[in-house]
Amino acid sequence: MWKKFKRNFAPYFLYFVVKFIYMTNKKVYHHPRNNDKEPFIVCMWHGDLLSQIFNYHTFRDRGIVKAMVSENRDGETITKLASMFKIGAIRGSSSKGATKVLINALKELKTGNDIAITPDGPRGPRHSIADGIVVIAQKSGKNIRCFNSVPTKYWQFKSWDKFILPKPFGKIDFYISEPFSVQDIDLEEAKTLIKDKMLVHTIK
Template sequence: MKLFLITKVVPFLLQLFVRFIYFTSKKEFHHPKINDKESFIVAFWHGELLMQPFNYQKLKPSGRVSAMISEHKDGEAITKTVEYLGIGSIRGSSTRGGAKALIGALKELKNNNDIAITPDGPKGPRHSVADGIVAISKKSNARILIFNCKANKYWQFNSWDKFIVPKPFGKLEFFIQEPLDISSLDVQEAKELIREKMLVNAMK
């Protein structure tokens, strides 16, 4: 019964609530011009992930994106919720199933799809950048699109990622920066640059 609630009932109710927030909010999009045929690595902070499916759909209405989600059982509810919102999933993270996730991500990019990753997930520290996003970008030659979402009214959890839940009837600002190419940088330089760019429009 508990598994049914986690994998079916909770995700269905959660995606309805997320849609309600989105449709009752004023929205402003700050997006670059991109080539719809190019495959990208989409990056956003773990604490800002809730509204990012809408950010992606606005940028690429007919695009396909799969999010890298932890193989931990807690990831199951997230997986089902984002599926309702049109986002596929690649199970695995830096702490669980990393090699499988890397292979899955490279396969998606090779098939001209996009992937999404939270560089500070699944356990933080908050606003840190793990090696995974750099490895995927260098192996695939895919550029990185940095996503942020700012809410003027929100609840903030007392969790490691300070998870943000926008309140209904507020304002949402969606940001996507120009595609980032890290091919000429070493791993540490790339991580520092990604973090710097991701913090420009981040929620505090």
């Protein structure tokens, strides 16, 4: 009974909570001027993913983004919540349906849609970079942009990703990096480059 309730009603509850939190916070956007409309790969930490809904839509007011979401039950909740914010989903992970996810991600980028990836999800370790984002970037030839947010007041949960939920009536600084490429560099070098850029504006 509880599982059914959680699956059906949790996304709606979270939607209103998130809307209230971001409505009551002062928002400061540190966005690059370069918004060339080329499809790109959104890179965001798993523990910071809720904030990136607002970060993305402010930067891409008419863009289409598909987020890579795991196949587990939490993934169902995230998928429903994302759809309320007009964000699509590509279901799967590195441990389940990896080939399908890769093919679908490449198709979305080729179509002209952005895709969003949490390189340390769905199980961590926190702030790690999995191979998937590098493979997709190199096979598609598309650039990566790092998305981060830093609230002045927040709750930090005791989950593996130390999930961040901003408190109401504070200020949130939103960051998006300039686009960068990982073409023509080896896997480990590419992962180090992405992690270094992501950690510039990250709550420890």
